[in-house]
Amino acid sequence: MSDQEQIQGTWLLVSAERDGKSTPEEIVQHIRLVFEEDRLLTKNKDRVTETQFRLDSGKKPAEIDVDMDGQIGRGIYRLEGDSLKIVHGEVGRARPTEFAAPVGAGLTLLVLKREKA
DSSP: OOHHHHTOEEEEEEEEEETTEEOOHHHHTTEEEEEETTEEEEEETTEEEEEEEEEETTSSSEEEEEEETTEEEEEEEEEETTEEEEEEEOTTSOOOOSSOOOTTSOEEEEEEEEOOO
């Protein structure tokens, strides 16, 4: 099964870190990422944003691009069963090369687990 097929479904945010700072649990617990075909829905309480995404599992590390109204955010991902890690930067920035979000790098590290039915 391809990564595109494996990533489909709803993912719960376990933890997030931006520029070396952890996102508070009271925010993390409300965030869901839903991958549907080539759409990515980000749900946060009563707000939903929709973007398009593209995976390239042939690269090392594997790459994810998110299209937000024509502006591309570049990232990397690691998909292992029901665990997913994504690191991304701001739109227009270079693609990250490692799974970390150190202070001053302008990167966000997301750790997710698949939502069980």
